[in-house]
Amino acid sequence: MENKRINGNDLIALGYKENFALGAALKINSKRHGLKKEEMLQKFKEVLENPESFLEDKVFRPLAESLINTEKIESSLVRLKEGVDDYAVYGVENIELGAKQQMNTAMKLPVTVAGALMPDAHQGYGLPIGGVLATNNAVIPYGVGVDIGCRMALSIFDLPASSLETQKDFFQEVIMKNSRFGAGNGFLKHERQDHAVLDNKLFEEIPFIKDLKDKAWTQLGSSGGGNHFVEFGTLEFAEDDKALGIAKGTYVALLTHSGSRGLGAMIANHYTKLAKEICKLPYQAQNLAYLDLNSDEGLEYWLAMNLAGDYASACHEVIHEKVKNSLGVERLAKVENHHNFAWKEELNGEEVIVHRKGATPAGKDVMGIIPGSMATPGFLVRGKGEEASINSASHGAGRLMSRTQAIKTLAQSELDKMLSDQGITLIGASMDEAPMAYKNIHEVMEAQVDLVDIVATFSPKIVRMADDGSRED
Incomplete structure (x- = not known):
């Protein structure tokens, strides 16, 4: 597997530029072809110096063609704006360089109107996680993300903590x-739940969506892997909240985090591929390919995205209703918000498309939930409507380290002690979701005091996550 250690920086050091030829080289490198790292690097150097001599080579021909046609390819691409990096950043000292670079690229799109970076931001695909981008009549599938409509839902029950x-x-x-x-994962036929979302006419009108209906039904009411969870905890209100009708005190609450499952993932992948075919952007911006909302493809994605969002909400509704019925108690209030979505909103007097990839809507008096981790507090918040943040806030603490790094470096004993000290029961999950892999939620909240007010504090007590720590689909 030595060959896989070659990365973009290795190739740039050889003289490659950050363009589609670099992408072609990395694609070739991913398959190894029986060559050691040094041998592969030597081949890449030879192709760069004399691409014409590799036009008949079965392995390196795509790279040779990319190098020879670089000028022609680049002349056909959508041109990015120059020198545009004016956007609000919250908690800048704790945001990695990769996330800032991705946001800088997004700001250069010809359709971009405004942007903002939340304090939980970290590098992703297309837009960084925690990136907010307002565009002019265009939607970016990877600006929404793979887990379309991923959301938080909170039920407050009439039970003593x-x-x-x-x-x-x-x-x-x-x-x-x-x-x-x-x-x-999902449910067998005899376990499946019915829900009005499955009657949406789009399941019949859009051929691609029609083929996904059975998968959607199978997974309705289930949760993904990765950082998705279903958990009981205590919710403390320091004072009465008249808007919610909740008196000062501490309550039992159910908090869930999940999205649109396989339905959303397949919609995201399908329309991202389509957007890349239609909207040819420079190499560094290719994951930000966008669709015009006046086009058939743009409208179809918009409808599919909203269906996935409704489906994600239905999944939470099924879980919360089943839990409420099992508890046999009254629900005092329910709050729900989503991220990984695009909204039509008004900004500076104009209608824009606001992408919130891992960011919480925080318009004036809009309720939201910002979780910490399996062993740190989460917060019920009310938005302040800060225009500089495009009426947004963080969607959580944000990752401090990658999943791979967490698994390699964090100790199970440290996690076990943390959970024990705080009286938390964990069911499932793996070390890539350990609290130490995340930023300090209190520092994240402090960085966005201008964006939200804290209404109540949630403390997890019984946390259920995927048994194998699998990534969300």
Whole structure:
């Protein structure tokens, strides 16, 4: 596997430029072809110096053609704007360079109107996670993300907080009975739930969507892998909240985080590929390919995206109703918000398309939920409507390290002690979701005091995540 250690920086050091030829080289490198790292680097150097001599080579021909046709390819691409990097950044000292570079590129799109970077931001695909981008009548599938409409949902129950301790086994049983986790997982036919979202006419009108209906039905009411969860915890209100009708005190609450499952992932991949075929952007911006909302393709994606968002909401509704019925108690209030979505909103008196990839809507008086991690607090918040942030806030703490780095460097014993000290029961998950892999949620909240007010604090107590730590699909 030595060959896989070659990366873009290695090739740039050889003299490659950040263009489609670099992409072609990296694609070739991913298959190894029986060559060691040094041998592969030598080949890449030879092709760069004399691409014509590799036009008959089965392995390196695509790279040779890219190098020879670089000027022609680049002349056909959509031109980016120059020197545009004016956007609000919150918690800048804790945001990695890769996320800033991705946001800088997004700001140069010809359709970009405004942008902002939230304090939980980190590098992703296309827009960084925690990136907010307003565009002019254009939607970016990878600006929305793969897990379309991923959201938080919070139910507040009329139960004393102490019951989570005195009836711990019962609450664990309720979670296990009413949740299903992991990439690709769902329900057997006799277990499936019905929901009005499955009657949406788009399942019949759009051929691509029609083929996904059975998958959507199978996974309705389930949760993905990765950082998705279903958890019980205590929710503390320091004072009465008249808008919600909740008195000062501490309550039992159910908090869920998941998205549109396989339906959303397949919609995202299909329309991202389509956008890249239609909207030819420079190499560094290719994952930001956009669709004009006046085009058939743009309108179709917009409809499909909204369907995926409605489906994600339906998944949470099914879980929360099943849990409420199992508890047999009254629900005092429910709050829900989503991210990984695009909205039509008004900014500076003009209608724009606002992409929030891992960012929470935070318009004036808009309620939202910002979780920490499996062992750190989350917050019920109310937006302040800050225009500089494009009426947005963070969607969580944000990753401090990659999943791979977390698994390699973090100790299970450290996680076990943290959970034990805080009286938290964890069911499932792996070390890539350990709290130490995330930024300090208190620092993140401090960085966005101008964006949201904290209404209540959620403390996780019984946390259910995917057993294998699998990535969300």
